[in-house]
Amino acid sequence: MAEENVTRQPEQPAPAAPRPQGGPGPGGARPGGPPKRGKRSFVRKKKVCRFCVEKVDFIDYKKAEVLSPFIQERGKILPRRMTGTCARHQRWLTVAIKRAQNIALLPFAAEL
Amino acid sequence: MEERQYDLIFICRPDTPEPDIDKIISTLEHAAGEKGAKIEKTEKWGRKRMAYRVHKLREGVYVYMDLRSSHGEVVKELERRLKVSDPVIKYLTVRVDEELKRQAKLKRHRERRAARRPRKTAPGQGAPSGAAGGGERAAAQS
Numbered sequence: 001m002a003e004e005n006v007t008r009q010p011e012q013p014a015p016a017a018p019r020p021q022g023g024p025g026p027g028g029a030r031p032g033g034p035p036k037r038g039k040r041s042f043v044r045k046k047k048v049c050r051f052c053v054e055k056v057d058f059i060d061y062k063k064a065e066v067l068s069p070f071i072q073e074r075g076k077i078l079p080r081r082m083t084g085t086c087a088r089h090q091r092w093l094t095v096a097i098k099r100a101q102n103i104a105l106l107p108f109a110a111e112l
Numbered sequence: 113m114e115e116r117q118y119d120l121i122f123i124c125r126p127d128t129p130e131p132d133i134d135k136i137i138s139t140l141e142h143a144a145g146e147k148g149a150k151i152e153k154t155e156k157w158g159r160k161r162m163a164y165r166v167h168k169l170r171e172g173v174y175v176y177m178d179l180r181s182s183h184g185e186v187v188k189e190l191e192r193r194l195k196v197s198d199p200v201i202k203y204l205t206v207r208v209d210e211e212l213k214r215q216a217k218l219k220r221h222r223e224r225r226a227a228r229r230p231r232k233t234a235p236g237q238g239a240p241s242g243a244a245g246g247g248e249r250a251a252a253q254s
Contacts (some may be wrong), residue, residue, distance in 0.1 A: 055222065058215035061206070062119070062176070064163075102123050103204040104172070105163035111164060 046086025051093075059092045061099035064106055071097060073105040117212065118179040118187060122194050122203035123172035126159055133173060140177070143189055149181035167201050176193055179205075 040112070052061065061071055070078050070085070070093055081092045100106040120140075124133055133156070141151050157174035166172065180185070187205050194203040 057218040057222075058211055062121075099204070099206055101163070104123065104164060104166060104202060107163040109164075 011085055049084060049086035051089040051091055054084055056089065059089070059096040061096040061103075062105070067093070067097050067100055067106060071106060073110060075101075075109045115180055115182050115209070116207060117183070117209035118181065119206045119208050120177040120187075120203070121205075122175055122187040122191065122200050123162070123166070124199045125167075125176065125201055126169060126173060127173040128173060128199040132199055133175065136200065137175065137177075140190055140193060143193055144186055145183070146180060147181070147186040147189055148183075149179060149186040152180055154178075169201065172201060195225050 070083055072078055077094055081085070084089075085093060097106060101108050122136075124136070127145060136153055141154075146153050155176040159171055160174050162170060162172050179190075181187070191203065191205060194200045
């Protein structure tokens with residue numbers, strides 16, 4: 001039993017060992033990136049969830065003016081990656097927007 | 113059973129005279145009373161522009177109601193009445209008590225955390241003020 005364990009243990013690190021080496025590989029490719037660094041000089045500002053900042057516990061579907069910044073011109077719900085809303089608030093937000101749409105406070109699709 | 117809370121919103125045609133709307137509201141209140149529910153408050157939001165056309169209408173008279181009931185039968189009855197009544201072009205009932213409960217819970221959590229926090233932040237606040245004091249001293253020296 002003990003022998004098996006001993007034999008297995010070296011085996012596991014063995015395949016694992018090349019991986020760390022492989023890891024630096026792409027990392028090594030990245031140092032090839034430094035010339036690109038000039039191009040990516042702009043720093044993306046970290047988006048913060050608007051509802052978390054204001055400490056909102058409940059998103060009211062009746063307040064269309066609160067929800068309207070989170071829909072596109074054509075009426076689509078903006079994704080999280082655009083608005084920076086956190087997962088939890090986005091979940092509440094989609095529900096609120098869909099309710100507001102049902103009672104004609106927000107459009108399903110903008111009319112032409 | 114625990115009491116449930118519903119939001120009931122309906123939209124009337126914009127050309128509905130005011131007394132007719134009041135009549136709808138009173139019939140709904142009566143129907144709710146019969147079923148053992150209570151309408152806590154009624155708000156007339158008035159004429160509002162709708163986000164899209166409903167029955168070829170661009171505007172509607174919004175009425176909001178806050179309904180308390182211990183069972184969902186009332187909602188069925190009220191929605192049936194709204195469906196039947198001619199001036200009503202759209203209605204929506206939403207159960208909100210669970211969300212309100214969640215809100216209350218989160219608020220409680222936040223308050224508790226806020227009550228606990230000052231002790232932690234106090235030393236943190238002390239340090240920057242000391243640093244600022246040092247900065248002032250430096251400025252005074254220069």
